[in-house]
Structures are given as C-alpha cells and as structure tokens.
Amino acid sequence: MQSEMGKLVEDNRKLQQRNKELEMIFDSSYDEIFVTDGQGITIQVNSACERNYGIDAKDLIGKTVEELETMGVFDQSVTKKVMDTKQQVTMFQKTSQERFLLVTANPVLSEDGSLQKIICNSKDLTEVKKLKKKLEEMEQLVEKYHEEIDELKSARFSGYVFVSKQMQHVMDLVSKVAKTDVTVMITGESGVGKTALAKQLHNHSTRQNQPFLTVNCGSLPENLIESELFGYVEGAFTGASKGGKKGLFESADGGTIFLDEISELPLHLQVKLLRVLQEKEITRIGSIKDVPVDVRVIVATNKSLEAMVEERQFREDLYYRLNVVPIDIPPLRERKDDILPLIKHYIELVENKYDKNVSLSTDAVQHLMNYKWPGNIRELENMMERIIVTASGSEVDVRELPGNITASKQQVVHYDTIDSLKNFLEKQERELFQDLYKDHPSSYKIAELLNISQSSAIRKIQKHISQK
Ligand SMILES: Nc1ncnc2c1ncn2[C@@H]1O[C@H](COP(=O)(O)OP(=O)(O)OP(=O)(O)O)[C@@H](O)[C@H]1O
Ligand SMILES: [Mg+2]
Structure with missing residues (x-):
C-alpha cells in the first residue's frame, strides 16, 4: 500500500515535470501558437502573441476571435474560416502591432466530427516583407542608375546616336581611348560614321580645345597631299609661296589630325607619315630642318588595309603603327x-x-x-x-x-511556297548574287564579301547573272 502510494506520487511528479517541459516548449516557440475551442473562444496562446498583438497571453484567454477581430487585434480571423469549413486554412494576417503573419489554422475534430479545437500557427513575415520591399526599392534604384548611366553615356557623345549593343561596345572603347594619345584606326563601310566618330574621339580628348584637322588622302593629288601635310619652304618648287607654308601637321600642333581614306596615301608619303608617328617630327619640303610636332593621329579607311599590305600597296610597318587601336563601325x-x-x-x-x-x-x-x-x-x-x-x-x-x-525585299519567307530546300537555297543564292552584283560588279569584291574563292565567285556570277 505504502509503495503503491509512493509510486502514484512519483508518477504525478513526473507528469507535472513533463507538463512543465511541454509548456516551456509551447512558450518558447518563436512562431505564435493560438488555440481556441470549437466556438472560437481563446483557450491557450504562447508568449509570441505579445510581440504580435501587444497583449499579454492571459488577457487573451476567454475572448472570442470575433471579439478580437472587432477590437482590431488582427484584421481577419483565420479561426473563423476553419469554424465555417472544418478544413485547414492558410492566410496572411495583419495585426494591431503592424506585424505581417502567415497563419495556418488546423481543426481538431472529435470522434463524432464536431469541432473540438482550432490550433493556429503564425509565422512572422514582417522582416521578410520589409526585406522584400527593400530589395524591390534597391532593384528600382539600380534600374534607374542604369538608365542614368546609359543617358549620360549617350549624352556625352552629343549628336552621335547609338543604342545597339554593337555600337555600345564601340563607344565603350572610344571612351577608353579618347583620353590617351594612342593612334586609332577607324574602319567601316562608307557612311557608317567614321568621320563623325573621329570628331567624337577628339572632342573627348584632352586636346579638345586644340585644332582638329581633316585631310582626305583620296581627294587630293599626290603632290598636293605632301605639301598640305608637311608644308614647304620658300623656293621649294616652282609656284611655292613666298615665305613658305606650314603643313597641316604643324597647324594641328597640340591637336588631332584625321587622315581620311588613308589607303589612298601614296607609298612614298607613307614613309614620311611613319616618321611623324615614330619620331614626332616633320621636315617641310625643301628644308633640312626637323620641326617637332605634337599631334594625335586618327585614320580611317573603308578598304581593307590588310589586303593592301598583302598586295604590297600599303607598307606593313605603317599598317602596324596605325593599327594600334582598331575600331570597326558595323554597317547599319x-x-x-x-x-x-x-x-x-x-x-x-x-x-x-x-x-x-x-x-x-x-x-x-x-x-x-x-x-x-x-x-x-x-x-x-x-x-x-x-x-x-x-x-x-x-x-x-x-x-x-x-x-x-x-x-527592297521585305525578307518575308512564305513557307507554303517552298517546294524543296535545294530550290529555296538556290533562289536565295541567286537573289544574293544579283543584289551584290548591282553594287559590286567584281568577282574579286564579291569573293571578299562572301569569304569565298574568286574562282567560285566567278562560277556563281556566271550561273546567276551572266546566264539569266
Ligand atoms: N551615330 C551617328 N549618329 C548621328 N549621325 C551620324 C552617326 N554616324 C554618322 N552620322 C552622320 O552620317 C553622315 C555620314 O557619316 P560620316 O561622314 O562620319 O561617315 P563615314 O564613315 O566617314 O563615310 P565615308 O566613308 O564616306 O567617309 C554624317 O552626316 C554624320 O554626321
Ligand atoms: Mg568619312
């Protein structure tokens, strides 16, 4: 009897101990746990509710979720929804303490199916929401900065319009080299904006307030180019002005000289240009005196200098001197x-x-x-x-x-009109050759443009054009 009594006391003590432990776990959960009976009367809450509602747990006990909703403790009761549906419900809830909760409410049903309890578990998403908002704000800010940077980039090159990726790369390179004195070789088809780009390079250099002089090597007769570029002394040749004349290299001193159509520069002047680039001095025609010049050289060409070097029409050493920074402007x-x-x-x-x-x-x-x-x-x-x-x-x-x-062909392919791939490709090839031949009636040029051998260009021209 005595020992049975002792066992009961011991069991009771263990039970109490276990209860305390469970309460401790219940209370220390960071998530809020909120329990009501089947009628929505609060029967148990853990201390997280104080953080979420600003109300002591004991003051919530006995209140119905209806009352709490009316008091504005939370905006909408999840428990009420479970009372209606007897199903698990998950919802967002805003509380009087400006907390933002994700609440999952579960029904506990008795054996006869009636609602016994409703247990809500609320996750506090306030910080997550704040972080999300902050992230969105940051993303908007980054986007705004990107737009501003793009605007600044294009505003810097006033009048020079570009948005394409290809031209953005070109202009990034321009920004990098503009401030240096490095020789730049601009290549590209006629009318792509080589001259305009040379001006942009000058306008963004430290030489912007000094002269920018252009010489078109293709439009001046050979003897004139020499005197234009290097000048002459009195009596250098018949017809030379009295007192001699400054050449463009001397006039551009401190600034930039832009040599357009550099491919047309005669070979003997290529040697003289190489000297300017290497030694930074010129000699006027008929003089023996060297004159130092501080000029940045930019050249442009729409012909392939590389091919000209191979054909020995352009000096290789000058080509390498000029091609320090090549900038190719793609066709429109x-x-x-x-x-x-x-x-x-x-x-x-x-x-x-x-x-x-x-x-x-x-x-x-x-x-x-x-x-x-x-x-x-x-x-x-x-x-x-x-x-x-x-x-x-x-x-x-x-x-x-x-x-x-x-x-011009609007490049629409009508799939239903294609009879076979071979015929389709044949037709495309014919159109391509006819188009190309109109602008470039030369097998050499067409071979270069299409990167095919000249003999196969001749064969295709005969097939598609000569025997039309
Ligand atoms: N990106 C641009 N934005 C606005 N205008 C441009 C741009 N590029 C070129 N242009 C204009 O297009 C015209 C042709 O450009 P530019 O004379 O620079 O071409 P080019 O490549 O030097 O031609 P060429 O090979 O015949 O010398 C010019 O009036 C120039 O101002
Ligand atoms: Mg030009």
Whole structure:
C-alpha cells in the first residue's frame, strides 16, 4: 500500500515535470501558437502573441476571435474560416502591432466530427516583407542608375546616336581611348560614321580645345597631299609661296589630325607619315630642318588595309603603327536597333530646319527597318530629309517612301511556297548574287564579301547573272 502510494506520487511528479517541459516548449516557440475551442473562444496562446498583438497571453484567454477581430487585434480571423469549413486554412494576417503573419489554422475534430479545437500557427513575415520591399526599392534604384548611366553615356557623345549593343561596345572603347594619345584606326563601310566618330574621339580628348584637322588622302593629288601635310619652304618648287607654308601637321600642333581614306596615301608619303608617328617630327619640303610636332593621329579607311599590305600597296610597318587601336563601325544593316533612334534624331533635326511636323506610319517604319541601307547613315540622313521635305501630310505612309525602299525585299519567307530546300537555297543564292552584283560588279569584291574563292565567285556570277 505504502509503495503503491509512493509510486502514484512519483508518477504525478513526473507528469507535472513533463507538463512543465511541454509548456516551456509551447512558450518558447518563436512562431505564435493560438488555440481556441470549437466556438472560437481563446483557450491557450504562447508568449509570441505579445510581440504580435501587444497583449499579454492571459488577457487573451476567454475572448472570442470575433471579439478580437472587432477590437482590431488582427484584421481577419483565420479561426473563423476553419469554424465555417472544418478544413485547414492558410492566410496572411495583419495585426494591431503592424506585424505581417502567415497563419495556418488546423481543426481538431472529435470522434463524432464536431469541432473540438482550432490550433493556429503564425509565422512572422514582417522582416521578410520589409526585406522584400527593400530589395524591390534597391532593384528600382539600380534600374534607374542604369538608365542614368546609359543617358549620360549617350549624352556625352552629343549628336552621335547609338543604342545597339554593337555600337555600345564601340563607344565603350572610344571612351577608353579618347583620353590617351594612342593612334586609332577607324574602319567601316562608307557612311557608317567614321568621320563623325573621329570628331567624337577628339572632342573627348584632352586636346579638345586644340585644332582638329581633316585631310582626305583620296581627294587630293599626290603632290598636293605632301605639301598640305608637311608644308614647304620658300623656293621649294616652282609656284611655292613666298615665305613658305606650314603643313597641316604643324597647324594641328597640340591637336588631332584625321587622315581620311588613308589607303589612298601614296607609298612614298607613307614613309614620311611613319616618321611623324615614330619620331614626332616633320621636315617641310625643301628644308633640312626637323620641326617637332605634337599631334594625335586618327585614320580611317573603308578598304581593307590588310589586303593592301598583302598586295604590297600599303607598307606593313605603317599598317602596324596605325593599327594600334582598331575600331570597326558595323554597317547599319547589322545594327538594326540603331535605325529607329536615328530616324527619330533626323526627323527632329529636319523638322527644326524646315519648321515642319511629320511622323511616319508604322508600315513606313517597318519598311525603313527592313531596308539594307547600302549607304548606311549618310543614306538614311539624306533620305529622311527628302521624305520630310516632300511629305504632303503630317503622316508619311509607305506610298511616300522612295522607290528603292519599297522595292527592297521585305525578307518575308512564305513557307507554303517552298517546294524543296535545294530550290529555296538556290533562289536565295541567286537573289544574293544579283543584289551584290548591282553594287559590286567584281568577282574579286564579291569573293571578299562572301569569304569565298574568286574562282567560285566567278562560277556563281556566271550561273546567276551572266546566264539569266
Ligand atoms: N551615330 C551617328 N549618329 C548621328 N549621325 C551620324 C552617326 N554616324 C554618322 N552620322 C552622320 O552620317 C553622315 C555620314 O557619316 P560620316 O561622314 O562620319 O561617315 P563615314 O564613315 O566617314 O563615310 P565615308 O566613308 O564616306 O567617309 C554624317 O552626316 C554624320 O554626321
Ligand atoms: Mg568619312
């Protein structure tokens, strides 16, 4: 009897101990645990509720969830939803303490299916929500900064329009080399903006307030180029001015000299140019005196100097001296993203010039986007002027576009008209050769453009053009 009594006391003590432990676990949970009976009367809550509602756990006991909702302790009761559905419910809840909770409420049913208890578990997402908001704000800020950087980048190159990835790379390189005195070789087809880019390079260099002089090596006769570039002394040749004349290298002292169409520079002048680059001094024609010059040299070409070097039409040593930083401007057809901004740019310029207000129809823009622009930006610039000046109304429609644009293939493939891949490719090849041959009636040029041998270019020309 005595020992049975002792066992009961011991069991009771163990039970109490276990109870305490469970209460401790219940209370120390960071998540809020909120228990009501089947009628929604609060019967048990842990201390997390004080953080979420600002109310002591003991003051919540006995209150219905309805009352708590009316008091504004939380915005919507999840327990009520479970009372309606007897199903597990998960919802967001906002509390009087501005906490943001994710609440999952579970019904506890008795054997007869009636609601016995509802147990809510609430996860505090306030910090997560704050962090999410902060992250969104940061992302918006980063996006804004990116836009500003892009704007600053293009604003820096005022008047030089570009948005395409290809031109962004080009302009990043321009930014890097502008401030140095390094020789730059700009390559690209006619009208892509080589001269304009040379000016940008100068305008962003430390020499911007010094002269920027251009010499077109292709448009001056050989003897004139020499005296233009290097100058002469009195009596150097018949017809030489009295007192001699300064050459452009001397006039550009402190600034930049831009040698356009450098491929056309005669071989004996290539030697003289090499000397300027290497020794930074010139000798006027007829003089024996060396004159030091501090000039940055930028050159441009739309011919392949590399091929000319191979054919011994251009000095290899000069080629390497000039090609320190090559900058290749891609043709407009390879950077279609620039077409629309350029159109807008020229509409604005021309509108101001002629005091007109003109827009383009979507169809017209589509045609301009699909056109191949063999004359690149120069062609686009001239065409925009022509279109706007001759526009009859305020909107220019396809019918008002020049014939070469509307006649150009709009690169639409009608799949239902393809009979076989071989015929399709054959047709494409014929069109390509006919197009190319119009602009470049030379097997050598076509072979170069298509990177095929000249003999196969001749064969294809015979097949597609000569025997049409
Ligand atoms: N990115 C650009 N943004 C605005 N205008 C441009 C741009 N590039 C070129 N242009 C304009 O297009 C026209 C042709 O450009 P530019 O004369 O520089 O071409 P180019 O490559 O030097 O041609 P060429 O090989 O015939 O010398 C110029 O009026 C120039 O101002
Ligand atoms: Mg040019």
